[in-house]
Amino acid sequence: MRRGKLSNKSLIFIILTATFTLLSYASDQMVIRSEDKLRNTKIQFENKKNKNTEYETLSSKFTSISTNIDLKLQSYLSKRNFLIKSIILLDDEIEKTSKNSTKIFSESLGKGVEATRTFKWQIITELTDIVLFIDAMTVDFADIYIYQEELIKENNQNKIKKLKNLFFYDENMKEVTSDLESKLFYKDMSIYTDIYNLDTLTIEQTRTYRDWILENFTTKNFYDIYKYKMFLLERLYKDTNKLDKFTEILDENLLMIEDEMEDILKIIQKININKNYFILSSILFQVLSLLFLLILFKSFLITPKKTYKKILTI
């Protein structure tokens, strides 16, 4: 078989075609690699986004608990001494020795209604309300803690001690109340916890016990109830501060995640730009390769063996 000799020009076109084909193949590979990188980075971004939402939800829930407690504290603390001071003021012994008569209450308020009894009843009710409120907060906090324990531990890293036990006063009660007991007139706490404790008494028994308290508790007993109430409010205040500190840690970490998300977004954008660049480069190289192939074919067709001038002079 006869074979024609390739001219230099044709050789250059072949080399150019081959080079652009290789470049196109390389660009295709880069597109595949970029796509792979993009997918992984997007997964990373989605993970951060989910984490961000989790942090935001947790922070918002804790802030809500904290605000609720702050407002409740403000309301209870504003009138914290009024009832106990009223009971002290109406105490017979003080009343007798006092120059200022405090007999300002109507003596015909109705059957069974009497000022001292009303103040005493209110101080009991107030303690019960506070305990119920703390119970509600304990449940709210525990619900969040159970479902987000891992996240909370990851953020806390033991910076805030006993975070798990916030608003939970039954556990280690002896340890917690020993300081309080030293300040009470009557050291047996059970006579005060039975006011609201439905675990040891039925509703009917509690009502009877409260009636008995109204008749038999002295002013000093009511002072003990007041001290117990203030002890609970102080614990609530301290625990809220702990919760606020944890929320601050959470918010700081949230800001860090937002920064990281922004960085990842920049990387995604950069990969996207590169990917587009590679796709278009691949197309361009393919087209150029095809172009040089066509030019090569054309060179086979129209390259004259001799110049026209030479032919015409024959």
Next chain:
Amino acid sequence: MRLLRLSLLINYFSITKNVKKAVTAINIGIFLSIFAASSAVISLYIENEISDLEYELASLSESKRYQERSSTEIPRLVSDFHRYMDIDKIYNDFTEILKLTNFGNRAISNEDRFIPFLYDIDDVLELEGLLTDDIIAELKDLINEYPEYTKKKYLQILDDFPKIIKTVIPKNEIKKYRNILFDSSYQDLLDEINNKENQLMYDGKLYKYYEESYKLFDYAIEFINMMDSISLYVIEIHKQTIDELNDAIIKKSLLEKNLVLIIFVLQFFVFLIVQFFEVSSINFNSMIKKRIK
């Protein structure tokens, strides 16, 4: 793959009639590939520009979302402040009426009335480190865009910041008040009941602290409201910029389409001219060959 053998192709091309057809086909191919290459270059250039704009758009959208999220928190914060102050107002009314009686006057002391408002004031003072010089300068730039009346008001709030957000009560006093608040002994209560000086409502150090703290709360609400307004303004600026960027992206995309179309028309014109000359040259070549024969 015998059909694709080069010898067959060369045989096919050796016939003049086939050469004409082949050259026309190759020229169309060259024209299309040059057109495709130039379109790819245009797309490469404009898509890069669009990608930059899209990146800016994504960052701005993210920032806008963040501002909007923060902005939704502000009314809640202001509402909490108001609720806190409302509780104090209700208690103030209750105290004022009760203090008109001998009983009430003795049952409610200055400590009872004012300490619950002061014991946690250090929380509000955390705002103290909030405004750095850079932030103040940025805020002033934004405030300068406001109408005259609001501008004056907000600049005043900003100027008042270091004067008002300062330690109203020394820290050791706050600690002392917390102790009184949560840990009053029986004797303390008796002392308060019997201390006539302590029963004067609008007098003494506690009342002075209360007044200053109240001003601080009022200012904090005004400051937060101002920040809310600025935040809404920033969101609006973001919204406008996002709209501008979207327009720019649409314009770039349209430009790309138009450029490709213009390039097609130009190259088609060039193709026709080249085609005309090449066909003439082949005819001329075959004429010479015939003459030689």
